Amino acid sequence: MSTATGQVSPFPTPERRRRDRSAKREAILDTALELFLEQGYHHVTLNQVAERLHITKPALYNYFAGKTEILFACWMAGFEQAAEAIARIEAGPGDGLTRLRALIRDYGLLMTTPRGRCLIRFDDRDFTPEQRDRISACKKQVDAAFRSWIAAGIEDGSIRPCDPKMAAFVIGGALNWIGQWHRDDGPMSPQAVVDDFADRLTKGLATD
Amino acid sequence: MSTATGQVSPFPTPERRRRDRSAKREAILDTALELFLEQGYHHVTLNQVAERLHITKPALYNYFAGKTEILFACWMAGFEQAAEAIARIEAGPGDGLTRLRALIRDYGLLMTTPRGRCLIRFDDRDFTPEQRDRISACKKQVDAAFRSWIAAGIEDGSIRPCDPKMAAFVIGGALNWIGQWHRDDGPMSPQAVVDDFADRLTKGLATD
């Protein structure tokens, strides 16, 4: 990887080449996502994406099969973040209420980032039917996490008995909405928003 | 308007003609809205809209200046419903909490109808800058109604002191989200949903 003088070798190893390629894919993804969120999917041309990366449109096809593939990859990148948060909380300690609050904070924070925003700002109908099916399954996973920890909280006594499904709709709706109104240049820091939301959304649920 | 025999005259008055024209405009609006919600704005062609009305595309231009005008008119029709609900509640009796609950119910019900759904399912970036400005002003009105009645409730003692802005974000988000998940052929009636939501969303706010 580097010579004795500390310089990076100009002859990259196969490993390095794989990383380069992957980095380029990520760069395309981030640029496209940025544009999609700025202007809306249908107003973004692949020429724009390429231009912002200082390449030309056909070069994109070395990394993605088409425009919808890019859109789908963006969405999946966002979902991975959510899935990681869920797995992390699942693996950690705490009763139902504690876990629910943690998820509200993590998911809410995600909604203030481009990766998270695309989960709800993209229109389902812009995906192919196959992509839609996979996305639908992913959404179910997230919803299931909310519901299961609410149910767990009722079970362990940390949450007052209620309908987990409806509670999850309220909480999910409030959180997803953050992706619509929150501005990075606004007066409220993401952390302040989600702390407030975690309190507010569990106030009516907690048993204490 | 009609003869002594009860038959409608085949010679419509100017008044009748104006009504006919207006009815046609409405028909275009309803059909377009239906298609926009089914397939998404960018996947709907004006030919489709025309076809469903048994006319041809250029005929639409007798009633609307273009595709975005139709989209805008749909949005405004939805907003009028919201504005009416707000005015009705404003004119009626009740303290802050009562009015807030009434708005939650009415706005939530609206979100289960096509007219209401378009308020949040349409993408702002598909409108012209001028249209966007007007829409932005309308949205502010709705948000202001939520905030003002929360503030009024705090003032009159029916609602516990809190930040009306954040409370309105939570409530608005949960309600807008209804437009995304509620299906008419689903298990929950619109009325059942909003009754549940009205309770749930004011449980943490009420002083009692």
Place this chain on the structure above:
DNA sequence: ACATTTGATTACCCATGGGTAATAAATCGA
């Protein structure tokens, strides 16, 4: 050195769909 693979470019294709004449038919007012 040299054939091979990879990655990028230029130049092009072409379906789509919003929008516009030019025109015809129905309706109106007088």
Place this chain on the structure above:
DNA sequence: TCGATTTATTACCCATGGGTAATCAAATGT
């Protein structure tokens, strides 16, 4: 009855933008 207006139709135009073919250059590895 007859010109004027309204409303609809047929036949187009054409900018847009996703996607492809042919080609070129550069790194690869044997």
